[in-house]
Amino acid sequence: MSFKNLSTQAIALIIPDFDFGGEEKRVLFFVNNYVNHFKEVFLFAPNGKSAASLDKRVKHIIVETRKYKNIFRIIKSLKDNNITFLQGHKRATLPYLVAAEKLLGIKSCFNFDNIYLNNGVSNLLMPKTIIYLSDILKAHYLPFFPNHDNKVINMGGDFLTPIExxxxxxxxxxxxxxxxxxxxxxxxxxxxxxxxxxxxxxxxxxxxxxxxxxxxxxxxxxxxxxxxxxxxxxxxxxxxxxxxxxxxxxxxxxxxxxxxxxxxxxxxxxxxxxxxxxxxxxxxxxxxxxxxxxxxxxxxxxxxxxxxxxxxxxxxxxxxxxxxxxxxxxxxxxQFHKSVMLNGYLSHYASSAL
Structure with missing residues (x-):
C-alpha cells in the first residue's frame, strides 16, 4: 500500500511517561519514523529521559498527561494544529483519545499493550479503534469491545547484532x-x-x-x-x-x-x-x-x-x-521486526485517510 496520502495529514501521539520503558521506546521509534511520512508529527508527553533522542522534526508538547486538568489544553492544541490521527499509549491516555474522537472527530486509536490485572477505566472509556500487539491480547479483550474496530499489529522490536x-x-x-x-x-x-x-x-x-x-x-x-x-x-x-x-x-x-x-x-x-x-x-x-x-x-x-x-x-x-x-x-x-510493525501502523492510517 502507498503511504503518499499521509503527507498531507498531521498525527499526534500521547503517552503519560517518557523515560526508558518499553512503551516509551516504542513511541520514540514511531514518532521518529512518522516524520518521514506525515506532514507534521506531534508528541504530547512529559519531558522524560527519552526526549533527548527525539528527531528535531517532532513537535514535542511537554505536558503532564496524567493530570487531567490538562485535557482542555491538549484538546485545544489538537484542534489548532488540525490533527487527523491521535495514537494513545498506556491507559492514562484513554480520556484524551475519547474526548478528541467525540469533540473533534479525530481518528483516535488506543495501543493495547497489556493484559492488565485491573481493567478499570479501560472498560469504560475506549475509542472506536483498538490496536492489539498480539492475537493473544485481542482474544482476551474482544469480548469487552465487540463493536469496536479491533485490529492486531504484532509487536515489533530490534533485531540485535551480537558481540562474539x-x-x-x-x-x-x-x-x-x-x-x-x-x-x-x-x-x-x-x-x-x-x-x-x-x-x-x-x-x-x-x-x-x-x-x-x-x-x-x-x-x-x-x-x-x-x-x-x-x-x-x-x-x-x-x-x-x-x-x-x-x-x-x-x-x-x-x-x-x-x-x-x-x-x-x-x-x-x-x-x-x-x-x-x-x-x-x-x-x-x-x-x-x-x-x-x-x-x-x-x-x-x-x-x-x-x-x-x-x-x-x-x-x-x-x-x-x-x-x-x-x-x-x-x-x-x-514478522516481529519493528519495520514490519511500522508498516502495519502506516497501512492502518493510509487506509483510514482514504
Whole structure:
C-alpha cells in the first residue's frame, strides 16, 4: 500500500511517561519514523529521559498527561494544529483519545499493550479503534469491545547484532561471570516486573554456580538490594542500573528471565530471540507467543516453579540454546521486526485517510 496520502495529514501521539520503558521506546521509534511520512508529527508527553533522542522534526508538547486538568489544553492544541490521527499509549491516555474522537472527530486509536490485572477505566472509556500487539491480547479483550474496530499489529522490536569471541570473554571477565551460568533480568525495578520473586527463587538454587545481572532502574531498587543482602546473595547478583548496550548484555548471558505479574509483549523478548538467547518467563500477556521450545513458561507468583525452571535450563542449556537459534532463524520470527510493525501502523492510517 502507498503511504503518499499521509503527507498531507498531521498525527499526534500521547503517552503519560517518557523515560526508558518499553512503551516509551516504542513511541520514540514511531514518532521518529512518522516524520518521514506525515506532514507534521506531534508528541504530547512529559519531558522524560527519552526526549533527548527525539528527531528535531517532532513537535514535542511537554505536558503532564496524567493530570487531567490538562485535557482542555491538549484538546485545544489538537484542534489548532488540525490533527487527523491521535495514537494513545498506556491507559492514562484513554480520556484524551475519547474526548478528541467525540469533540473533534479525530481518528483516535488506543495501543493495547497489556493484559492488565485491573481493567478499570479501560472498560469504560475506549475509542472506536483498538490496536492489539498480539492475537493473544485481542482474544482476551474482544469480548469487552465487540463493536469496536479491533485490529492486531504484532509487536515489533530490534533485531540485535551480537558481540562474539574475545569481546564476549572480555566482558565476562570484567563482570566476573566467566564460567558461571549467567541470568539476565532486564526491566524496570518495580512491583509489576516482580524481581522480588526472582531473588526469592535464587535462595532455592544456591547450589548452582550462577550470576544474575539486574539491569534497570526503578522504585524497588533499594528494596531488592536489601533483600539480596539479607539473603546472603550479594556474591550472586549485580545491579547494573540503566544500560543501553542490551546487545552486549544479552550476548554474554545464558538466559533471560522475566518474572512479571502482568505483561503485554516485552520488547526484550524480541531482542533476546534475535540473538538466540533462551527465555524463562511467567505465562502472562503475550509471553507464549515467543516463549516456546526456546524457553520455559511458569505461572505468575510461582517462586519454586521459577527456581526449578532455572535449574532445568542450566542442566539442559545446550538444548535450549539450539531451540532458541531455530526460533531466531524461523520465518515465524521475522514478522516481529519493528519495520514490519511500522508498516502495519502506516497501512492502518493510509487506509483510514482514504
Amino acid at each position: 569471541g574475545d569481546d564476549i570473554e572480555n566482558v565476562k571477565i570484567e563482570l566476573g561471570i566467566k564460567n558461571k551460568f549467567t541470568i539476565l533480568s532486564l526491566g524496570r525495578l518495580s512491583s509489576q516486573k516482580n524481581q522480588k520473586m526472582l531473588v526469592e527463587a535464587l535462595t532455592i538454587i544456591a547450589d548452582i554456580d550462577f550470576k544474575v545481572l539486574f539491569v534497570g532502574e526503578g522504585p524497588l531498587e533499594n528494596a531488592l538490594k536489601n533483600m539480596c543482602l539479607e539473603m546472603n546473595l550479594l556474591d550472586k547478583v549485580q545491579f547494573l542500573g540503566h544500560r543501553k548496550d542490551v546487545n552486549v548484555l544479552l550476548s554474554i548471558s545464558d538466559a533471560l528471565v522475566q518474572s512479571s505479574i502482568f505483561e503485554g509483549f516485552p520488547n526484550v523478548f524480541i531482542e533476546a530471540t534475535s540473538l538466540g538467547i533462551p527465555i524463562i518467563a511467567t505465562n502472562v500477556g503475550s509471553s507464549k507467543t515467543l516463549v516456546q521450545d526456546n524457553g520455559i513458561l511458569i505461572e505468575s507468583g510461582d517462586t519454586s516453579g521459577l527456581a526449578n525452571a532455572i535449574k532445568k535450563m542450566a542442566q539442559n542449556l545446550e538444548r535450549y540454546k539450539l531451540n532458541a537459534i531455530l526460533m531466531k532463524e524461523s520465518d515465524f520470527f521475522k
